[in-house]
Amino acid sequence: MDFPKDLKYHKEHTWVKVEGSRALIGITDHAQEELGDIVYVELPERGSESEQDESFGTVESAKAISELFAPVSGRVVDINEDLADQPELINDDPYDSGWLVEVEMSDPSELDSLLTADTYKKYIEEEKG
Amino acid sequence: MKFWRLIKSMPSDAFTNMAVDEAILRTVSAAKSPPTLRFYSWAPPSISVGYFQNSLTDVNVEVCRKLGIDVVRRLTGGRAVLHDKELTYSVICPENDPHFPDNILGTYKIISSCLIRGLSYLGLDVSLTPFVKKIGKNAPSACFSSPSHYEITVAGKKLIGSAQRRGEGVFLQHGSILMELDRESLKMVLPGLVRLDTVTSISDYLSVDMTSLISSLVKGFEEELGISLSEGFLSDEEVTLSDRYREEKYSQREWNFSRPSSI
Numbered sequence: 001m002d003f004p005k006d007l008k009y010h011k012e013h014t015w016v017k018v019e020g021s022r023a024l025i026g027i028t029d030h031a032q033e034e035l036g037d038i039v040y041v042e043l044p045e046r047g048s049e050s051e052q053d054e055s056f057g058t059v060e061s062a063k064a065i066s067e068l069f070a071p072v073s074g075r076v077v078d079i080n081e082d083l084a085d086q087p088e089l090i091n092d093d094p095y096d097s098g099w100l101v102e103v104e105m106s107d108p109s110e111l112d113s114l115l116t117a118d119t120y121k122k123y124i125e126e127e128k129g
Numbered sequence: 130m131k132f133w134r135l136i137k138s139m140p141s142d143a144f145t146n147m148a149v150d151e152a153i154l155r156t157v158s159a160a161k162s163p164p165t166l167r168f169y170s171w172a173p174p175s176i177s178v179g180y181f182q183n184s185l186t187d188v189n190v191e192v193c194r195k196l197g198i199d200v201v202r203r204l205t206g207g208r209a210v211l212h213d214k215e216l217t218y219s220v221i222c223p224e225n226d227p228h229f230p231d232n233i234l235g236t237y238k239i240i241s242s243c244l245i246r247g248l249s250y251l252g253l254d255v256s257l258t259p260f261v262k263k264i265g266k267n268a269p270s271a272c273f274s275s276p277s278h279y280e281i282t283v284a285g286k287k288l289i290g291s292a293q294r295r296g297e298g299v300f301l302q303h304g305s306i307l308m309e310l311d312r313e314s315l316k317m318v319l320p321g322l323v324r325l326d327t328v329t330s331i332s333d334y335l336s337v338d339m340t341s342l343i344s345s346l347v348k349g350f351e352e353e354l355g356i357s358l359s360e361g362f363l364s365d366e367e368v369t370l371s372d373r374y375r376e377e378k379y380s381q382r383e384w385n386f387s388r389p390s391s392i
Contacts, residue, residue, distance in 0.1 A: 034232045040181040040206075042389045055296055058180070058389070062278050063207035064233040065180045067296025084392040127231065 002029045004095055008111055009120035010071035012053075015095065016114060023072050023111075026099040027059075030124050032091045035061040041083045041090070043101055044076050050103060052110050057100065059090070072110045074103030131228075135347060135358040136167040143175035143201035146217070148374035150301060151204055152367040153221045158299040161366065164222040166350055166358060168343050171212035175199040176318060179207040179272075179292065183388045187270040190386075192317050202385045205303060207292035208272040209319050214309035214330075216342055218244070220302045224295065228354045233293060237279040239353075240302055244281055244289060247349025251337055255281050255288065270321030273307075273328040286329035308332060308342070 007015040013031035017024040032038070040060040050056040055067040056076075079101050082089060090098035105111075115123060138149065146169055156162040176198055178184045184200050187209055193200055198211075220240055222229065229236050241257050248255045258280045272290040281289040291304030307330035315322055331337060347358050363371070378384050 036233065040390075041392065042181070043392050058296075060179070060181050060206040062233050062237075062293075063179070063205070063291070064293035064295060065204065065206045066233070066294075069296075079392055081392050084390070 001033070002095070003117040003121050005117045007095065007117065008071070008114035009117065010069065010114055011123060012069035012071075014069060014071045016071045016111070018108075018111065021105055021108065022077065022102055023074065023105050024099050024102050025071060026094055027068065027090060028120070029094050032094045032098070035059060035066060037061055038087045038090045041087050041100070043079045043083070046076055046079060048076050049106075050074065050076060050101075052107075052113075059087070068100065070103075071114055072103065072105050073107055074105040076101050077104050078102040131354075131356045132163065133350075133356050133358050134163045134165045134361040136165060136361060136363065137343060138167060138169040140170045140172035142173065143171060143177060143199040143212070144375045144379040145371065146171060146175075147177070147201050147203060147379045148371040149363065149367070150219050150221070150303060151374050151378075152363070152370035153219075154204070154294070154299055154301045155370055156364060156367050157221045157223065158297045160223075162364060164226060165220070166347070167219045167221075168346070169217050169219070170215065170339070171217070173197050173199060174211065174213040175201060176209055176211050177201050177203045178209045179203060180205060180294075181388055181390075182209060182270065184209075184386050187319070187321055189318050189320050196314070196318070198318060200385055201379055202388075203292065203303075205292035205294045205301065207277075207290070208270055209321070210272045210290055210305050211315055211318060212305055213311060213314065214307070214332075216306045216308060216339060218304055218306065218346065221299065223299050225298070228356070229300070233295065234278055236293065236300055236302060237291065240291070240304075241279045241281055241289075243350040243353040244304075244306075244346065245349070246353045247346035248281070250345040250348060251331075251335065251342070253283060253331065253334055255283050258282055258287075269324075271315075271319040272305075273322070283329050283334060286327055288329055288331070306331070306342070308337075308339075
């Protein structure tokens with residue numbers, strides 16, 4: 001399983017790639033594997049605000065709706081429209097073409113509360129018991 | 130021994146049924162209610178569609194209106210179900226509960242084991258569908274058209290259709306246990322249901338009343354999970370919440386007839 005070092009991770013299995021004041025957000029390789037084949041994605045509208053630790057969308061896999069939790073707060077400036085027709089991009093390429101949303105961060109200090117690749121990896125190993 | 134709450138609800142309409150499941154989900158999520166197993170049925174008969182389904186294309190709304198069948202959208206995934214002569218169960222439990230692994234398929238598998246154990250007390254020879262590798266977007270629009278992951282079949286035909294919602298530290302799984310099957314009505318209201326030979330009901334094998342079915346299933350959950358279920362009722366907060374969700378969400382056309390998506 002892959003956890004790129006240049007990303008920050010949230011305990012609810014989302015990742016952040018920081019570019020200046022903007023954050024690209026997706027779900028981790030571990031999350032997509034646990035979810036299985038994703039068939040639908042619901043994302044927030046451009047211009048809406050999302051709050052750290054709050055639900056900002058949902059995915060459907062295996063007849064289950066799973067909520068997605070925002071790793072940082074901010075205004076949604078872009079969403080991955082390719083996912084409407086190709087939700088499987090999240091499974092195939094979770095850190096690149098399977099990204100979900102881009103936000104303009106309202107409080108970049110929230111990044112300090114996120115995990116590094118190594119600590120996230122330890123966290124999911126402990127979670128599995 | 131761990132105590133769970135058992136709720137046996139009176140038959141209610143589709144909007145109330147879905148509102149009550151969500152109300153319990155909120156209170157369990159806030160640690161104000163214990164894990165809960167609820168049984169309910171639907172009056173009048175209703176169709177529930179999956180969260181992402183388009184009820185206008187997947188359900189024959191005109192025929193439903195003529196037959197007095199309500200249509201409601203669920204919080205959970207999956208496909209359309211006609212709730213008529215059936216019993217619905219719902220399980221609402223924290224995701225970190227030690228009885229369940231923190232994932233979708235593991236949860237289906239354990240709840241299915243409870244249901245299988247319960248049904249076996251009635252003498253029904255039920256089995257578990259193995260893990261299905263690929264269930265795509267193009268799956269049939271009716272839930273009972275094909276058995277899915279870890280679902281319950283009799284002689285290869287689907288008897289129980291289940292679906293989940295996960296988030297805010299809690300999962301909701303509910304499912305429909307078919308007691309009798311009116312194949313003609315099914316065909317009329319769910320045009321996507323092309324195959325009716327893949328679905329079955331309890332009455333195809335034995336005769337059982339609702340009370341015996343519920344008590345067998347309660348025993349199945351208690352013994353499989355090692356819990357004790359004590360019968361209780363909705364809390365005042367759950368009643369208030371469910372009234373609100375019914376009024377503001379589940380009885381609204383906007384909720385029931387437009388699928389979520391901003392992409």
